[in-house]
Amino acid sequence: MGRQRELAAFHDLLDPDGVARVLLVHGAGGVGKTALLHRYAWLAARAERPMVWLDGHELDGVEGLDELDLDADGLVLLVDTVERVPGLDRWLRREVLPRLPADAAVVIAGRDRPAPIWRADPGWRELVRVLPLGNLGHEDGLRLLAVRGVPEEEREAALEFTRGHPLALALVADVSAQRRFSAGSAHEVMGELLRGFVDTVPSPLHRQALEACAQVLATTEPLLEALLGLDDAGELFGWLRGLSIVEYGSRGLFPHDLARDALAAELGWRDPDGCERIRRRAAAYYRRQFTEPSRHSVLLDFVYLHRDTSALGPFVVGYPQTSGLSADRPTRAELGTIVSWVRKHEGDESARLCERWLARHDATVIRGQDGAAVGFYLMIDAVPDPEDPATRDLEPGRVRMVRFWMDGRCYQEPSPVQLFITTHLFRSYLTGDCPDRTLLTFATPEPWAEGCAYVDFARLAAADFTVGDHTFAVFCHDWRQVPPLAWVARLAERDALIEAAPAARRTLGEEEFGQAVREALRAYGKADGLRDSPLLSALDLGERELRALFEDVAAQLAASPRDLKAHRALHHTFLRPARTQADAAALLGLPTTTYRRHLALAESRFTELLWQRLH
Template identity: 65%
Template sequence: MSIRLADRLDSARRRSFVGREHELAAFRDLLDPAAAGQILLVHGAGGVGKTALLHQYAWLARTAGRRVVWLDGHELAPGPEAVTRALAESLGLTGNPLACLGDVPGLVLLVDTAELLVPLEPWLRRELIPALGADAIVVLAGRERPSPVWRVDAGWRELVGVVALGNLSYHEGCALLGLRGVPEEERRPALEFTHGHPLALALVADVSAQRRFSAGATHEVMAALLKSFVDTVPSPLHHQALEACALVLATTEPLLAALLDLPDAGELFAWLRDLSIVEYGSRGLSPHDLAREALEAELRWRDPDGCAQIRHRAAAYYRQQFAGAAPVARQSILLDFVYLHRDTSVLGPFVSEVPGTADLTTGRPTTAELDTIVSWVRKHEGEESARLCELWLHRQPSSATVVRTPSGEAVGFYQLIVAERQVADPAMAGLPDAGEVRMVRFWMDGQTHQRPSPTHMFITTHLCRSYLTSPSPEVTLLTFAEAEPWQEACAYLDFHRMPEADFQVGGRHFAVFGHDWRTVPPLAWICVLAERDALTGGPVAVLGEQEFAEAVKAALRSYGRADGLRDSALLGSTMVNAAAGEAGDPAGAQRALRDILQETAARMEASPRDRRAYRALHHTFLHPASTQADAAELLGLPMSTFRRHLAAGEARFTELLWQRELDSRGGQPMGGN
């Protein structure tokens, strides 16, 4: 029997795997033929070894004669259709996959990067996992702690085990470094530097192979190690290959050749595949997320033209592949294309969390929620609209999607229907002359209707993702209770005003916007959005409130250095892009950020309410004294009082900047209906 590359990869992974005895024992228990089906929820920080552990689970399962299916959140759109399609392809199922899964014996479903599939969690609990056979095993591995509902629900509580993955112990870390060839005298400083973080240890080994290693936060460790590693790669071309790999979702050998404009990239691809910071998936090579972030950030400020050139080549490659691809493959290429533009303000939310919406999920409405949906429509749009909503719920039961909080409370919904011209709904009277037309007939936050809110932002992003992950109709229509507030946002998203399709219900006028996918198909639509984003201020970092606060904290501590703001995450924020004006000018962005910080400080100084806190901030960061003790003495304050004022100053400074960021975003969601 010939040996496959996959077999060699499995053998290499087993040889380099150390520790995790408790986690492996928990999985072996599940493989006992007498054990009932069960779910393991694995969580841990980035780079802590979740993927490596899943590979060991896969090997144990195959050795036990089980059928293994591996899904990766990086490679799936966060929708049920994408997951069921991937399962059907892996298992060779035809027809309705959910109806057939129960007939697959000994199934082991491993889901990596599960944090990217958070919107699907209710669907996984209610529909997918219950459809599996009684002896199935499911492992969900992600960065976030499992939702409490897994342990609160009496049924799931008996089936779910939680595995919290931490750093390796000292002895385990020594063993890992030994397996990777790190000399014994270098192991202790390496462990002290990395605190046993597995990915950082693996990168230490790569650095050590080039030169002697000598001696926090994981990101800081990774940045320092990556700098050491990149300085010792075999050639500038290898360096370019690593950076190119960081810019795309998954790298194949032909794609790498296209990114580097080479006739053959076999040797470089093999080198990338052997790196500790690069993972091998079903669609190609991907740097670990922490490594990707550090590499991309460094390339973006160091060589913005080179970064743009790689993206241009990737886009050209995806267009070429898209033209000859089968419909199923086209969905994956679209996701690759969106990922390429993930740092733009309008496309970024398609592949990452939108600030303020991280805990929201979607699902099909329950019977009780159907009544709630109709009551919302009655409240906000009147009795006649409520009757029409009930009509469409009856005709197309799967058309409604409800938005829920972590506690399961319904807070909003949208209804995406396939238009039927014969239905007695005024909205059908002005339909465009096209084949399949889909219309967002109703959508709202249960409390605020169509005014901006986290629920509205979530609905917007969820709909936009669906345009890329579902078979496209010929035309998509959006309905609004008022046209004027949405003109600019819809035009930006290439949804154009269609007054001829407007309609009235119960004496109330509704406005319609539409996008013709025949004229601008999904791939071209992504290009349009990316180009418009570039013309209106360049790449924008879509930071959540907590990420923004951390970036402000780092900026304050770096403010006093001449180039201290060079690497600030705030440089990509909306407020800085709006102030800088000229896209692609790193120096201009740094000046704009410094001006914003100074303006915010001046605002605090001018406010009687903030003046005491400002002074502590001023003498600590803006014009710092030698030590905090000296700053406290300058202000005539006891140290405890000074620290209290300083904490208040940081909090107020962050609050003012966050409000400016929100104002720069225009109070509008990123994307719009």
């Protein structure tokens, strides 16, 4: 059903004038690899090509395969579930394929990505085409549901739930045959998917690792250690990477979308406290890295944790799909595409102004996985300009305005492209030359007001402007009042996930709490110094989590210009202590009396911020 791209690839494989001789198909369990190979077998028979089918489920090893008759002219060799037989991939590459007839066509299908040697070896590079198999597209998914007898009124909901995953579509069809498919029956489908996705899990700890991976956007080895409270998660990380339902990219591991949904949903109702604990640990891990310039990319991951909050939830729908997007400068042809999008969504006058700005500023185009442009944004230095109502009445100053931004297909509606643009802009605020103010423009203010307020962009109604028949709303952040690092710290303060339970106030009064914090700071530098701290039981935290919380509050001090001196005293005395306090004073270049005054202020501010954070 569908799979036009994959079928075209096989037709090319059968073409005597084609270059590729080997097609390497890979994809997660249940995505339809075997069904695709059956289509290939039918096409081979229709072309009257001799065929040999090997199924890893039916083979005990490569022994005896040398006796296969693979000498027929025009042979089509189809190999399914190659990962089931150790060494089968290597045996095919080294022993079988070199002696096949020149016009043979080979398809090897499995869950795992093909070994790098297929593309690295010059002898294979030109002969091989790698074909990742993903979910069915919208029309193909609807067609499959129709063939399976799912009533028309249930198909859109079923397709949205499954995202086109073939096994999930088949399971939904089975449910629908017994009763009407609804959100209530989704648990049944998800449970079956989990059993299909993961055949065996070696231990409860491996299961925890998989569930933790499903809660965050991308998993690295250090993050996995933080999520599970381990000193070394290398073996677990390697196991996750080998799972067919787990993909990996430059930023870490991430589960297949539907597997993520299934795992996250099951953990959410089976162990809500465990789910919350993982997210709280993830938030603490990200926040500790906000002040490191090389780590600003974790802002994407941090926002993903907010997908269930009322303010940001609607705007992070489809977040995993942003992993296939990238930002680049547009080509000359894409400049015309950009203007056509503006004309379509905002009218002719806006399109004229966009052309004018494109001649003076570089736009940023968003590309999909296939390299095609799917959206863009244009940030300008907004000097007063009588030609454009957006900047005509602006006050002089260093102002940057996101003058145009949109998903080419659905404009400013929530989508993966819209979300990618938002987070890409966030990174620019942290890594670029900081202006006095940044202005964001929206076609309508209502859907964005709460989200903008959450990220500290205030409604600036006086700056609203009209172009043609469209009036645009403007939101503003003043970086002179809240600089980038302080802005990140403010966002972090709003993260409800990191807050400990309010039981701390009931267990320790403010004075007792302050004394416990001071004692914990003095014991922080010792290996087991926090083991007996009353803060552990009061906050229901482990020692590792308490240390993470201390580091997080210290980072908040560092992000505030007025608390920077206090942070330096705290850092050199307790967090990364000098040998003596006299040495710490010398490191800071302070007289002893001044150093002690800074240290007293540091302890007071640290305790105050920690108390505020937890109450």
